[in-house]
Amino acid sequence: MPLSCSQLTVRYGHRKALDGFSLSMEKGEIRALIGPNGSGKSTALQALAGLIRPADGQAAIEGVAVASLSRRAIAKKLAFLPQQPSAPDEMTIEQLVRQGRYPHVGLFRSYNRKDEQAIEWALESTGLTSLADRTLAELSGGERQRAWISAALAQEASILLLDEPTSFLDIGYQVEVLDLVHRLSRDRGVTIVMAIHDINQAIAISDRISLLDKGDLQFDGEPTALAQSGLIEKTFRVRGKFVEVAPGKPPHFDVELTKLLR
């Protein structure tokens, strides 16, 4: 199993941000973490990446406890992209993407052909090859987000954790990012966990979904089963219904905009 966690509990002071969260990922699986704001999605991702120490439970990469691994050892296997990361404005896309090779080159080893190929591939997959020499300050929000994804790709990790990779992007870039995620999973067998707000995108792209509410895991299973559970309406406190968009495909959640239309 590439990535798993059991009974993961994270406390911020007295508040439990995550309470007994469990997850097990198959190789190449796409998992969406959904839930209202403050439900613990980011916390779960950070705990999986070993960035915060859980009060209880543990995350494991290929069966080895994350807490026992060095940052470099983790980074070789797992890439994590936080929400709205910041970098110096004068850094270029290529310079940013090169940082993704740090776990492989370490402090002293020079970049070899394999590293350069990984960087080229990362730039190409995100459509940034022609923009490689632009500084981050010159980029649009969508381009910047792709640059960060590209840097994570350069790590050539078999596990990718993304925290709301499509937020703040227009619909065109949203589809592009989701398409990239899908290709990584299917073509390269990359295991992907991502927090995402758009329920329909989550349903459309993921193999399985985890639904969180106030730090509690409410649901863990396939998108179709989630649609039948009625948990979406309850958890998000909305009304709506699932409609079939195409035979054999997961349904589409059509939310009722009661408050707007009244």
Place this chain on the structure above:
Amino acid sequence: MIPNSSAARQSNRWVLPIAMALVPLSLAAAVFMGIVDVPANDVISALGGAGSEEARSIILDIRLPRIITGMLAGIQFALAGLLLQTITRNPLADPSLIGVSQGATLTVTLFLLFTVYIFTPGSHTVAELPIGWLPVAGTAGGMIAGGIIYLLAFRLELSPLRITLCGIAVGAVFHAIAIGLIAGWGSARIEIILEWLSGSLYARTWDHAVFLLPFTVAGLVMLPVIHRPLVMLQFDAAVARSFGLSYRRQFSLVLFISCVMAASAVGTVGPIIFVGLVVPHLARFLAGRHFPLVVALTVVLGAIIVTLGDLIGRLIGGAEEVPIGVVTAIIGVPVLLALLRKVP
């Protein structure tokens, strides 16, 4: 594969060679020019160990040691400034921001205050004050201040903002105590402390250069070790750690190196504040996005600017020379303002 990059690199390919060529030039200018007019021929023969007693004394015992001390201190100030600006992600960071300058000021003040009574009771003459030990006292004070700030920030959580806030707070306290001590105090020592506070290379000897050299060498030797982490430390901790960096360890290491460099330099020549602040900006302006070049330029420009700044101070001041700290501050402010306007 990548457009523009070759053109961008072309334009700053000459920056480092030119800057490096300026080092021997500024060194030569500083050796040959001075308040006492020593003819060029005499300077050359003095450098060879020959020539008149007077010329040899001026060149070998007065000018050279102060120039070398200045260059070493310049390198250390500039490098400490660059490291601090990078890891605190604050373009206005310099050795005084993290309290190192103030810590050094306080210990130098305390040192002068107490040693006088311990070693030579009743002494009020400069000659009898143990000024030879000032660099050691200043270095120790700067390191202590750095250590206190590190511990305070470490207890809370080692982040750029915490280090900055703790540094400002601790620096303010040390500064206030030092000023308080100076205020209630005899005149002979005030002269020494004021000269030291303004940042001066006056009467710096080979002892000062020899004291500084190991620190400079150690700092330069560590550069390749911290180079890649330094790039990473410009990111948020979460990002840097995801890229595989041991954030806490590398942050502490870089902070430690900058404290040592700043403390020993402040201890030896006093707080030449603006060098640490302006030189990294100047290097960034000239080298642009190419970070390895920024680091190299910072080192070279640090040496040049202190040498030339001191030369200017010696020439314009006449017998009452203008301290290097004053020269760099007066020239540095407009330069900094101009650079900050151009940097995006």
